[in-house]
């Protein structure tokens with residue numbers, strides 16, 4: 001498969017933060033930020049693979065600074081690394097006071113997507129060619145992050161098995177403690 005540069009997958013989106021996107025503190029809902037992150041990361045992954053993808057996981061998202069009503073939220077995403085069928089995407093979210101020009105990095109996240117066919121079966125993806133020092137660093141460190149995700153996935157599966165598919169109401173009060 002033809003390798004792709006990081007720039008070929010880069011996606012950027014800026015939006016004004018309006019009142020319906022904000023909480024009672026006048027800052028953007030965390031869930032809204034996460035939805036923007038997933039959205040732009042998926043665009044980046046699809047640009048890289050030129051195939052449909054599904055989100056396999058999102059690493060932790062730390063909200064470092066709030067984004068205020070009337071400010072802009074600018075997101076940048078690019079593919080950092082791929083394995084056989086999975087694609088790692090980095091996203092950064094920049095909040096900007098459009099009047100003063102002050103900017104803050106409000107959140108960063110790594111997401112993993114998997115390219116799939118029409119049956120949802122994972123499909124091979126092109127490799128990444130990192131070019132800049134930062135891209136090379138993110139690429140070099142990616143297998144370690146992927147290993148952490150493999151361990152986390154095992155743990156999540158074990159937890160899922162432990163709890164099963166019934167809800168607390170169906171299980172009865174003995175399991176609510």
Ligand SMILES: CC(C)(COP(=O)(O)OP(=O)(O)OC[C@H]1O[C@@H](n2cnc3c(N)ncnc32)[C@H](O)[C@@H]1OP(=O)(O)O)[C@@H](O)C(=O)NCCC(=O)NCCS
Pocket residue numbers: 053054055056057082083084085086087112114116120122149150153
């Ligand atoms: C993600 C999914 C396609 C993986 O399918 P699977 O049949 O379990 O496939 P595998 O276990 O062989 O994993 C395929 C690849 O996904 C990666 N992967 C699977 N789960 C992962 C996770 N939680 N985090 C990171 N990578 C993951 C594997 O490491 C593997 O990567 P590689 O091929 O590059 O080595 C499947 O679990 C799925 O469809 N999940 C639901 C996705 C979804 O609904 N997302 C939200 C809406 S888009």
